[in-house]
Amino acid sequence: MTVVSPLVSVQDLSVSFPSRGRHPAFIAVNGVSFDIAQGETLGLVGQSGSGKTTTGRAVLQLQKISSGSVKLRGRELTTMPAGELRRTRRHMQFVQQNPYSSLHPRMTIAQTLMEPLIVHQAVPKARYRERVAELLELVSMDPAVMDRYPHAFSGGQRQRIVIARALAVNPKFVVCDEPVSALDVRTQAQIVALLHSLQERLKLSYLFIAHDLAIVREVCHKVAVMYRGEIVEKGDVSQVYDNPSHPYTQILFDSAPVLDPALQRRQLQMTPPDPSVLVAGRQDEACAFGEIHAETGTVPWHEISPGHGVSCRYRPA
Numbered sequence: 001m002t003v004v005s006p007l008v009s010v011q012d013l014s015v016s017f018p019s020r021g022r023h024p025a026f027i028a029v030n031g032v033s034f035d036i037a038q039g040e041t042l043g044l045v046g047q048s049g050s051g052k053t054t055t056g057r058a059v060l061q062l063q064k065i066s067s068g069s070v071k072l073r074g075r076e077l078t079t080m081p082a083g084e085l086r087r088t089r090r091h092m093q094f095v096q097q098n099p100y101s102s103l104h105p106r107m108t109i110a111q112t113l114m115e116p117l118i119v120h121q122a123v124p125k126a127r128y129r130e131r132v133a134e135l136l137e138l139v140s141m142d143p144a145v146m147d148r149y150p151h152a153f154s155g156g157q158r159q160r161i162v163i164a165r166a167l168a169v170n171p172k173f174v175v176c177d178e179p180v181s182a183l184d185v186r187t188q189a190q191i192v193a194l195l196h197s198l199q200e201r202l203k204l205s206y207l208f209i210a211h212d213l214a215i216v217r218e219v220c221h222k223v224a225v226m227y228r229g230e231i232v233e234k235g236d237v238s239q240v241y242d243n244p245s246h247p248y249t250q251i252l253f254d255s256a257p258v259l260d261p262a263l264q265r266r267q268l269q270m271t272p273p274d275p276s277v278l279v280a281g282r283q284d285e286a287c288a289f290g291e292i293h294a295e296t297g298t299v300p301w302h303e304i305s306p307g308h309g310v311s312c313r314y315r316p317a
């Protein structure tokens with residue numbers, strides 16, 4: 001039998017911040033372990049300060065670790081020489097929470113998207129603008145906007161540009177740190193749907209850090225629950241959500257806003273502000289990632305994939 005090794009493997013990862021003044025050293029991440037297979041999304045949930053972002057940064061080697069192992073395709077990153085690590089960075093990228101602060105206001109979109117191409121010498125110089133156009137198309141934006149500055153774009157469009165920048169050098173692994181929490185609900189659904197379709201097309205693996213438990217259920221295959229720097233529970237999303245075994249997970253889920261069950265059972269009837277809006281919603285046990293039909297205002301059944309989550313991100317008719 002062939003054993004397929006995970007794309008990302010994290011073992012016993014710990015991060016402490018050194019003591020400062022009268023503050024003692026602080027262990028922010030303590031003995032965290034998880035694997036992420038190719039094409040898989042692991043959700044990382046937990047209350048504020050539980051160590052999610054520090055874990056994500058440590059996995060990407062953007063944060064110094066105290067101990068533990070992080071492997072990408074079986075290669076140890078924590079002891080990798082600096083030059084090799086720099087080259088390996090193209091395979092793992094970061095999408096951060098705030099699309100308003102993660103784009104340089106004085107750089108055009110083309111300059112922003114060219115930056116990783118230059119750093120990693122990913123394509124010949126003559127192909128830079130062509131590649132920028134491809135990237136904008138990849139995130140469903142018009143390449144004609146490439147010479148504009150970030151202020152010309154909405155939060156959702158900026159997050160598309162941030163995602164395009166992360167994908168510029170064809171990574172296989174992306175850490176998404178609260179990628180939709182700064183956006184309004186309708187835009188959140190569009191970005192979630194975009195991340196989902198990019199994953200399918202490019203076979204990406206995500207570490208998806210989020211507060212919103214409904215979104216995690218929608219987009220993740222597996223979930224790990226963090227509490228005070230430790231993973232207290234992990235497993236398939238349905239298993240952890242339906243039968244949380246750790247008391248902290250139960251409290252976390254109990255304190256999440258509960259959707260009206262009657263609303264959950266409704267047909268996916270939409271009143272979209274525009275017919276091309278992408279939605280993610282639930283009908284019985286199914287979750288939709290699709291375009292709303294312009295005339296009927298519903299998501300066609302063939303675009304509804306079973307087995308996902310619980311979120312209702314649409315406006316009922």
Ligand SMILES: Nc1ncnc2c1ncn2[C@@H]1O[C@H](COP(=O)(O)OP(=O)(O)OP(=O)(O)O)[C@@H](O)[C@H]1O
Nearest residue numbers: 017026028046047048049050051052053054055211
């Ligand atoms: N550079 C730092 N120096 C000292 N302590 C830090 C540093 N960065 C983070 N921490 C602390 O480590 C803990 C974990 O922070 P982290 O940002 O990883 O949590 P989080 O779960 O991502 O929280 P949030 O959901 O609010 O982003 C917090 O107590 C935080 O104050």
